[in-house]
Amino acid sequence: MLRLNQVHAGYHSSEVLHGIDVELQQGEVVTLLGRNGMGKSTTINCIIGLLPIRSGSIEFDGIELQRLESYRIARLGIGLVPEQRHVFPNLTVTENLLVAAANYANSDNPWNLQRIYALFPRLADRKQHAGNQLSGGEQQMLAIARALMINPRLLILDEATEGLAPLICEEIWQVVHQLKQQGQSILIVDKNLHTLLQIADRYYLMEKGQVVGHGPAQQLATDQQLQTRYLGV
Amino acid sequence: MLLFIEQVLNGLQLGFMLFLLSAGLTLVFGVMNLINLAHGSFYMVGAYVAATVMLATGSFTLALLLALLSAALCGLLVEIIVLRHLYQRDHLDQVLATFGLILFFNETTRMIWGRQPLFMDVPEAFAGSVEILPGVPYPLYRLLIIGIGLLVAGGLYLLISHTRLGMRIRAGASNRSMVAALGVNIRWLYSLVFALGALLAGFAGVMAAPVFAVESGMGESILILTFVVIVIGGIGSVKGALLGALLVGLVDTLGRAFLPDLLQWLFATPTANSIAASLASMAIYLLMAVILAFKPRGLFPA
Amino acid sequence: AVKIGMVTTLTTKAGYLGEDIRDGFNLAIEQGGGKLGGIEVELMVEDDGRKPGKGREIAERYIKSDKVKIMTGIVFSNVAMAVVPKVVKDDVFYISPNAGPSALAGKRCHQNYFNAAWQNDNLHEVMGKYVSDAGFKSAYILAPNYPAGKDALAGFKRFYTGNIAGEVYTKLGQSDYAAELANLRAAKPDAVFFFLPGGMGINFLKQYAQAGLNDSIPVFGPAFSFDARLLKAVGDAAVGVINGSQWNHDLDNPANQTFVAAFQQKYGRMPTLYASQGYDTANLIGSALQATGGKPENMTAFRAALQKAEFDSVRGNFRFGNNHHPVQDIYVREVVKDASGIYNKTVQKVFTNHADAYAAECKL
Amino acid sequence: MSEIVLHTDKLCKSYAGLRANHNLDLQLLRGEIHALIGPNGAGKSTAIAQLSGELAPSSGRIFFNERDMTSLPVHKRARMGIARSFQVSSVFDEMTILQNLALAVQAHHGHSFRFWSNINRHRSFNQQAHALAEQFGLEQLQDVLAGELGHGEKRQLEVAMTLAGDPQVLLLDEPMAGIGPGGSKNLTRLLDGLRGRYSILLVEHDMDAVFSLADRISVLVYGEIIATGSVQEIRDNPAVQQAYLGESEESAHAQA
Amino acid sequence: MFELNRKTIILSIALLALVLLPPLSIALDESYVISSMSRVLIFAMAAISLDLIVGYGAMISFGHAAFVGLGAYTAAILGFHFHEDIAMFSFPFEFSGSNQLLISLLLAMLVAAVVAAITGMICLRTHGIHFIMITLAFAQMLYYLFISLDYYGGEDGLVMLARNELPWVDLADDSQFYYLCLLFLVAYLVLSLRLVNSQFGRVVRGCKINEQRMQALGFNTYWYRLVAYVIAATGAALAGALLANKTEFVDPGLFSWHLSGELLVMVILGGMGSIYGAVIGAIVYLLLEQIFAAYTEHWMFFLGPVLILVVIRARHGIYGLLQKWWTANV
């Protein structure tokens, strides 16, 4: 479904990604792992078109993404929960949810306000509050909910559980799990290694802008040595 | 007393005129968060085109249509050629670029229409006056401006606060790339909205043309005033802009109308006249300073 | 060729004033076949943008780099105040085609400074005289709150004997006059006199008419708001207004007839009084050039020649007073409308050989 | 019995009808690490903002070393020794890491109305800044602009800056957020090393860190403290489990 | 080190050119250049002072010209009273103006500082666009005030009968006046560079980037910003007083938002937050205006698009371009 082929990219004069290869099949949950600053978010920015790549290619369902503008990429059905949330501060919760709502996956049971509010009752309480009046965790919920509202075919979660209370984290993981079972493809970056490796099908390990290992998630879960070496745990 | 009521009315009317001018700016500056000094230029384009067409054909409807069209077109071109590159930039870069646009537009109108002011008459249908208070005839055209001001305010409010388009514009103002990453063609959207802003400015120009002088540079002095209005009201809010406009209109009018008489209690007539005149000139700036001193984000911050 | 430096206002809203001065001046040169008074001249024109500092800059360049001995062109008093004293001190002649601030006519007059148009107050004085002569018992008067505005109303009052129903100073650059008009209506004067140059005047007149006031209270003003180009922009609202001017296109003298016809032919529009002043200034300079054989360096002779003012003014009767300001006839005109459009018709001569009020203060 | 450094008395904050903090009585003892936990939107950041002075309380009072400082502005509190970190990284993007830290150091060295000498050559500031960078493992990046840092690195800088002024009290708002698992461990170790030297109020959702660091824990729910106690007491508190911790991690995974 | 050299070389060449300008232009018989370059240098000073707050403090003032105006009027009014020998005030001592340059400059700075401190206290409560507008408001008030100050000429302005005096220097001589301006500019430039790189400068820059964080670190940002604002105002007043001496004339136009806008344009054009940029911006803007104006009366038609082009092409103004150039070629 998604294939990154020898992607090079960077900011200003420095190159951050030095030839990344990542693949994700329809219905798969894939995770990118690596220490801070290794290029996970940069990879994601390249996929969604927020950062132009310098060479290589990115394909989604056979369509080359690297020349498309972000909005076109999103319309192909990629939903993003960005690092640092980026909820719209001047829009209310409801508006944040509706602003881009769509059904790109042509789902029969698309996400709508009702379902979202059932999922995050906390947001339902805050419906009329502006984005910048929410607590950090509430913003995080909103960012996830907002991405769901476009009913993406591929959902990208970049540190989606950052700042969430354990209880909510659990709920989020359950949602991810549910989505997975419904056949949703997911690309996920998170620091909750333990849970992550249980949900993900496959992993990619990144180090200094390169992929230094990949395989089935189960395998990494048991490979303490690899974890220590590349993740410091 | 009658005079006082009449002056209050005048103040409100000036307020509506100012609002009409501010409407487009509310959209472009308040909501899209783009500092466009050339906004006054679209106002000027609207007025010039309307005056020219009216002079040539005598039809107000045609003049209005063509003026709106050309203002919007100018806006679209300006957005595509210049401003599109500057959304991500510092506000100040926008200031410099749009300052350049002002120079360009002013000189271009001068080259096309010459240096002298143009004439535009009040459309036949609204030429007369109505007696709104006993003994006080009020120009029908000014009533029309009030009506249109209200309509535009309502329309703009609905557009910004209650449509998806409005949400997207606001979202884009705070984080452009995130809106794009959610599948919205923000670039095209902003071009359109900018054109709409220009159209509103042009509309204000058409409405102002029969009342004010149509001349090159007419947009600049007005521009400052409209910025004042929006800032007093609170940036990004239509309600704020409307109230700000009415407040400015009232303060300005009442200041001009009654300060000289008030000051005569304190000073001899010539001094009073002179002081009153300078105070009246400063009134709206005083108003703005006072409001911002106590409410640093304006009356109704969005 | 003798160089003449023109500093004038071509940009800003008032750009058309400078344009007309320049065009009038150029017309005279063209009529002389590139010569004024038989002497070849080269006219340099630059825009001061209505900024005194910039005007000064240009003047300095003319003097230092181009070695100009004759300068002209300034439209606005504040620019003139910045430029003229400096220029004349540097032994350069300055002949004003428009601005005539009182300071330069009185205490600070200078032997090298001549004004070929008027002293600022003249056109207001004539209205004061006319309005009282016509029997209007009370007048409501308005002007912007700046020195020229105050001078204007002072000039009007100098010759107006009736009662002042109201004296109002408006904001410079004001566009809405609803408040003033309401007060004015309430004051019930017999007549209104206003001095609101440029766009301000257009706005005032339009709104005056729209408020239905011009049926009840007649309006008077100086020529500045009623020149041929502004009339086009004001439209019907100006019809019937009486205004004071030292010149009109229908003044009956041969020089004027030639000028008006030639100007219309060359530029395709009616000349304004500014154009007439530019034209007169050029011919005045021409007369002095002729008398001195094209040698303005010969300052005493050139000055004497200027002072004689031996040229055919389009105003007819024209000479200089002791302070180098015109002593001239001043008329009132009425704005009329007929098949050929809106224009000014001379009504009557109000002042004959009128000099300004400051001449006595001048020690020349 | 250790003394109280910072405490609040019936602290309340409401936003247009919403009670973000209600009658908060919070006590921070000298040298302890006191964790403040609670569901999202419980009012933790609000509490920190009131303690640091950014938000004026609706009612109630705040004492620092027995001194009422409810109405002191932010900068005065900071200079008295109350340092805070922000939940969303809030560093000087256009300055290098070293400059960021040096500026933080500078804040506590008298006034800065010094107009002449070049700050980049200021030895003592730079030395202290460098030492901080080292402490947080940022020394390699010290000449990189903060705006070009990855998210996690920024978080580290964020925390490092709070230590610069040698404060008495640290108010840390989710310092671990965004730091990877390895990094969290390091930071936990680091904070552990600070124990005793500073009094730390720690807001954090990373329960591993909280349980291993905290001397005491207060639990905030809907703006009110529902429990305060030792790690074990809180872990075993059914109300806390229900409102915040949820079922134990194992069962969650089993469900997944 | 090589980068630095390249930069140093260019700067030295520029300085040398400025120093040699008067003899050269006299030799070429274009002596008016001296006087018009004096004006450019003076505006460069004003632009630097604006850059101090705009580029380093994020205080975008749309009323900076007001301080230029105050400085200019101070000098002119002092001169007016001196030449007319009318007392300005007679309590506690009688003072009837002065024509000493140093006194003019000092008083100009003082007046501006006082006004800046008072208005600044109010202005600095606001941020961003509100700050832009409130500074504009105060400047407009001063503008209308001076327009109606009949005693000092109102809108007609006030003529200075002669330039101020300075021991050993003949200010009436254009070249000497030019060198004085150059000296002031260079001194002011050096001062400003020191300032922005000082402890104080870094605090102000910190306030620009993240004021909330600055407070949390323990800085009383309000005072630092206010002091920066006052310092900038005195710089503008200094330029104003020199300008009054240069033109020997002042008028309320000096307070107008047009001039404030033009100063901003110079700063942005040159490249904000670089001090040198302000100088470059002033020189380029004023020269472009002059050059275009010399060729066509429709100069705005050409100047406008040039400005636009620079904004779109150069991210950090002309200085940014230069910087790119002298770092790229290493």
Ligand SMILES: Nc1ncnc2c1ncn2[C@@H]1O[C@H](COP(=O)(O)OP(=O)(O)OP(=O)(O)O)[C@@H](O)[C@H]1O
């Ligand atoms: N806007 C930027 N400008 C310049 N460099 C950047 C920018 N954003 C990130 N970088 C650099 O790119 C590198 C990779 O950053 P990235 O955000 O992709 O890391 P990450 O793996 O997502 O880390 P984290 O776990 O901290 O989020 C970092 O070292 C950082 O220095």
Ligand SMILES: Nc1ncnc2c1ncn2[C@@H]1O[C@H](COP(=O)(O)OP(=O)(O)OP(=O)(O)O)[C@@H](O)[C@H]1O
């Ligand atoms: N400016 C504001 N206006 C209105 N409500 C606000 C404002 N700021 C915060 N709130 C509300 O106050 C409540 C407490 O917010 P706070 O940020 O303190 O939560 P928190 O405990 O830090 O949560 P989290 O763990 O998610 O960061 C939230 O429900 C939030 O929506």
Ligand SMILES: [Mg+2]
């Ligand atoms: Mg990341």
Ligand SMILES: [Mg+2]
């Ligand atoms: Mg929080």
